[in-house]
Amino acid sequence: MADPAQVPPDVRELVDAVEHPVRRRDAETLLDLMSRATGETPHRDGSIVGFGRYRYEYASGRSGDAVAAGFAPRKARTVVYLMDGIDAHREDLERLGPHQHGVGCLYLKDLERVDLAVLERIVADSYRTLTAGTYGLRAREGGT
Template sequence: MKPTGHDVAGLIARSSPAKRRRDAETLTALMQEVTGREPATWGTIIGFGSCHYRYPTGTEGDSGLLAFAPRKAATTIYLLDGVAAHEEALAALGPHTTGAGCLYVTDLEEIDLDVLRGVLERSLAWVEAGGTPEMQLTVTA
């Protein structure tokens, strides 16, 4: 996937319900602070910076270093190092659900933003360190 160049503020403004817009504004500020990079749209995803990933199978592509999507049911936060790497921290986060590499939050006001910041900082450090042999990462922006 590549950045699409659409308006980030417009994507946030079109998000619903209203708390998804509120949460998107909060996450945009938090991820921008953590990464030191400007937000960019990747379709309906808001990403910060970019990296190229490659698996030993030859599958490869591009992704934001940190990213999220303000979906109707929940905000999806993408963690390239997977949620299992953050199991202990996520136990203290507050109400959420997970997938292999996704953290789903329905209301940021109900979670501990300091815990989330720590998860994001550790995930970013893992990406910037190049990932693992199972998922090699190269920061490109």
């Protein structure tokens, strides 16, 4: 369970408002896991619980900053954001357990069914990649 003193009130409010008991339990687990994996304190970014920020600049010239690691407890499943792209984590994803994914999102229905050590490694690797300097790839280009 995340140290209550380290969870800002707006993040606590978001997690406590999750109605589905499995999503709420998984959100508590992810608060701990992502805090360890990133060394960051959680912050709220809309409906996302974020950890740290990264700077991106694409070849098109578009640039900005975004959450470096994060999750969102959605109604149907929890979303873990991997903005360096799913392909960058292909080998670990084979060992993760039941999941679905998009280009930069990992969808998990129940964290008790996945290998949390593998998930923590994926989050840590993604965070390290994104925060190593200005990141220049879009999620669909990551890991290639």
